[in-house]
Amino acid sequence: MCFETSQIELSGSALRANLRFLRKMVGPDAEICGVVKGNAYGHGIGAFVPLAESCGLKTFAVANASEALAVVNSRTAESEVIIMSWVENDALEWAIRNGIQFYVFNLSRLKTAIALATRVGAAARIHLELETGFNRVGLDADGLRVAVDTIKSHAGAVRLEGVCTHFAGAESVANDSRVRDQIGRFNEHCRWIEGQSLTPRRRHTACSAAALTYPETILDMARLGIAMYGFWPSKETQMHYLLAQETSFTRRPRDPLRRVLRWTSRIMNIKRVSAGDFVGYGTIYLTTRVERIAAIPVGYADGFARGMSNNGYVLIRGRRAAVVGYVNMSVLLVDVTDVADAAVGDEVVLIGSQGKRSVTVASFSDLSRSMNYEVLVRLPAGIPRTIVE
Numbered sequence: 001m002c003f004e005t006s007q008i009e010l011s012g013s014a015l016r017a018n019l020r021f022l023r024k025m026v027g028p029d030a031e032i033c034g035v036v037k038g039n040a041y042g043h044g045i046g047a048f049v050p051l052a053e054s055c056g057l058k059t060f061a062v063a064n065a066s067e068a069l070a071v072v073n074s075r076t077a078e079s080e081v082i083i084m085s086w087v088e089n090d091a092l093e094w095a096i097r098n099g100i101q102f103y104v105f106n107l108s109r110l111k112t113a114i115a116l117a118t119r120v121g122a123a124a125r126i127h128l129e130l131e132t133g134f135n136r137v138g139l140d141a142d143g144l145r146v147a148v149d150t151i152k153s154h155a156g157a158v159r160l161e162g163v164c165t166h167f168a169g170a171e172s173v174a175n176d177s178r179v180r181d182q183i184g185r186f187n188e189h190c191r192w193i194e195g196q197s198l199t200p201r202r203r204h205t206a207c208s209a210a211a212l213t214y215p216e217t218i219l220d221m222a223r224l225g226i227a228m229y230g231f232w233p234s235k236e237t238q239m240h241y242l243l244a245q246e247t248s249f250t251r252r253p254r255d256p257l258r259r260v261l262r263w264t265s266r267i268m269n270i271k272r273v274s275a276g277d278f279v280g281y282g283t284i285y286l287t288t289r290v291e292r293i294a295a296i297p298v299g300y301a302d303g304f305a306r307g308m309s310n311n312g313y314v315l316i317r318g319r320r321a322a323v324v325g326y327v328n329m330s331v332l333l334v335d336v337t338d339v340a341d342a343a344v345g346d347e348v349v350l351i352g353s354q355g356k357r358s359v360t361v362a363s364f365s366d367l368s369r370s371m372n373y374e375v376l377v378r379l380p381a382g383i384p385r386t387i388v389e
């Protein structure tokens, strides 16, 4: 039974292809950590994690404890879980008891973790997040010194699973010198840590853009989000990759990434509107001919950006149909005058392919002036996710 007005399909073959490509890019030895924060970038942790495990992933990163719990509840193997952002103290105790790894980005976190671990009688599995120039959170050189001493004197209570940092925008060449400075500082810190005879299990810095643009950032593990789902972090990252591939001009390089997600709904109604009439709320859309207007039971409450008003398009019977008028909270209208055989009940593709055409998240985000990351994570958790080939 389906109660929902739209559906999301996740393609197993697309995910396998993306992971094959990313494996080639990071090399055989680096661990691939699948980043599944933001409800797996809108793909749905519950459906995505088991699918990713079936494709060989064994490590997942999330933003907070609630997402970590979602991964624990959906994983089908003993996959590792890393929390990259904030954990409340209650949840921190849960994390330690359950072997969930988490970032430590300041000294008070480290003290709390050690105190809880000592009480619980299990080691806190921590990743030291280092400040290298992002200036969000992270230990500076002095903090790192104290942290390393503290870890060495509480060897039973902490396990140093990783040392890591995050780049301030590896997807844009405008940030190149800032990113290179960060790489340099991180490597310096790592050398210093090794000099303290402390060996972190994994050094990791790369997100998708860094892994694809700065291979030296891959180290022992890459934290890959957007590319795993089949999206380029930016046009620049895509161009960087394509130009590096272009060994001859006779063959255009194929895009190695395939979109995992497809979002669809159905036509709920079609009506004929005379020429010269306004459609929907207000006066932003005026018909210029006799038009057939289809209603689709999806609106901004369902994650269809209101910025697509009079702007975006959907696919019906393999053809484009323009969004007309405002996107409402739960309904949007499209012009199907040129989709001659469009009928109530037809599949409507909101994001993804149908026949030879596709609606990309990029077009969606260009039109609604948001990032592709943002369009994806706004897809409500309540939309059912199904796995397809």
Ligand SMILES: *Cc1c(COP(=O)(O)O)cnc(C)c1O
Pocket: 035, 037, 084, 166, 206, 207, 208, 209, 223, 224, 225, 226, 227, 233
């Ligand atoms: C989101 C995130 C990533 C993944 O970034 P992508 O650009 O989606 O690959 C990696 N590391 C951290 C700390 C993140 O927050």
